[in-house]
Amino acid sequence: MGRSLVALVALLVVVGTGAGWGAYRSATANFTQSGALDDEPDSGSGEQNILIMGLDSRLDEKGQPLPSDIYDALHAGDQNVGGYNSNVLMLLHIPGDGSKATAISIPRDDYVDLAGCDQAPCKGKIKQAYGVAYQGAKDKLTAAGVTDQQQLEQQSREAGRKAEVSTVRKFLGGVPIDHFVEVTLVAFFQIAQVVQPIEVCLNEDTSDDYSGAQFHKGVQEIDAKQATAFVRQRRDPNTDLNFTDLDRDRRQQAFIVSLSRKLEQNGTLTNFGQLQGILDVAKQNIAIDKDLDLAALAKSASTFTGGNVSFYTLPIDHFGQTDDGEDVNMVDLPTIHAIVGQLIGHQSQTSATTTPTTTAPPTAVSDAASTTLDVVNASGQTGQAAQLEDNLSSRGFVQGSASNGDIAAASSVEYGRGAQQQAGELATMLGGGLSAAANADIPSNTVRLTVGTSFTLPSSISDTADRTATSAVSSDSTTTTAPPTSVTAVPATGHGDNAPVPTDLSALSGADVPCVK
Structure with a gap:
């Protein structure tokens, strides 16, 4: 379209x-x-x-x-x-x-x-x-x-x-x-x-009953009806094309x-x-x-x-699904902001480097030194569990495992035997209506934090690592860490093994009729 x-x-x-x-x-x-x-x-x-x-x-x-x-x-x-x-x-x-x-x-x-x-x-x-x-x-x-x-x-x-x-x-x-x-x-x-006919170029023969596309490899002239199919096509029986x-x-x-x-x-x-x-x-x-x-x-x-x-x-980070089973593109906001800044010179409001004037000391969790914290990333944002492990260890927790779970909207705090107080304090600290719940399947003296797509770490307990992680989840959060300074674009006209993939920033010049997938 x-x-x-x-x-x-x-x-x-x-x-x-x-x-x-x-x-x-x-x-x-x-x-x-x-x-x-x-x-x-x-x-x-x-x-x-x-x-x-x-x-x-x-x-x-x-x-x-x-x-x-x-x-x-x-x-x-x-x-x-x-x-x-x-x-x-x-x-x-x-x-x-x-x-x-x-x-x-x-x-x-x-x-x-x-x-x-x-x-x-x-x-x-x-x-x-x-x-x-x-x-x-x-x-x-x-x-x-x-x-x-x-x-x-x-x-x-x-x-x-x-x-x-x-x-x-x-x-x-x-x-x-x-x-x-x-x-x-x-x-x-x-x-x-x-304006018809209009000249276009494709890298491969392709067809698609859904859009009505039927095109051959190379340069060709198409009429208005074919043009509609050309810009709508996103399927092909040949799965090797990976549309x-x-x-x-x-x-x-x-x-x-x-x-x-x-x-x-x-x-x-x-x-x-x-x-x-x-x-x-x-x-x-x-x-x-x-x-x-x-x-x-x-x-x-x-x-x-x-x-x-x-x-x-x-680019996107990866393909994912919502709780309702809807297919979505999971994105990394700091990377998106860095790319936009790189392309048009805009300074992101949510990922610009700033210098905090004061930093509140971390809020400690009582007796957390004897409690292991496991973090499950259900948000679909790459690396969030590991980032939260690093951040929350400053609250006194022993770093446990960082893993990925099925994408879900809701977040939760659960605990095993002997960790009720620590889990409750963590839930209160994180806010957002979280409460701690016992789970007999969790080892003793262990708290499990599961972060969903709606999770946002409160700014009151954020440090540099926190805000880097949170910026990938909430477009309204503020980060003090600059995102990547440069992202290399690949040609949109590449084909075969050189064809752009969803995680690539692709570039296309307007100098000539380009051949695309």
């Missing part, structure tokens, strides 16, 4: 040339305009960070079904399929000095803290922030007696936009979101219809590069009829924040042509 950035690229390239500007300005008057960023901080330095959100909805921006021929062409179901997940999330960074732009794809299944949710803690796939907040707002409005369907739709979408923007901002380490563009499913197909959602992110990037080249090379930018077709798609299927200054943005739109943009796909 590379629909949203494709639409934005098309529109900004149009504006950047100055061609059709009058028609463009007229068309934007009919865009859906949002106040979702009213309470969000901005970059304030001439830079612009634009969040592109591609909704999974099979409806238009007004919440209305699409024509049946569109559903047939999309090969993605009708209005009863999909929802309000942001299946495409990409941050576009435009430097204030006019240097090369950076586009960062965020895998849609990354397991994170969600904003705009009534329950606490609220965790889920990053794409779900929009839909969770949308449905919560719609339920409240309905209960309050709102019956106008257009009002329900627009106010619920505003809640979804706010939640998605806030969730992404925190996930990326507090990166300001200056503007956003939201695009529904149909926009991609309609833009591709205007994942991250490969779909790279497909989207490759298609954006090809579309940008096509717009530049085939004269579309000076063809008023084709320009008007793109503009008509935009006003029907795109929402933008109300403060987006399109005239100012036009000055930097040339960034999207001539290969002057670099694309990256953020």
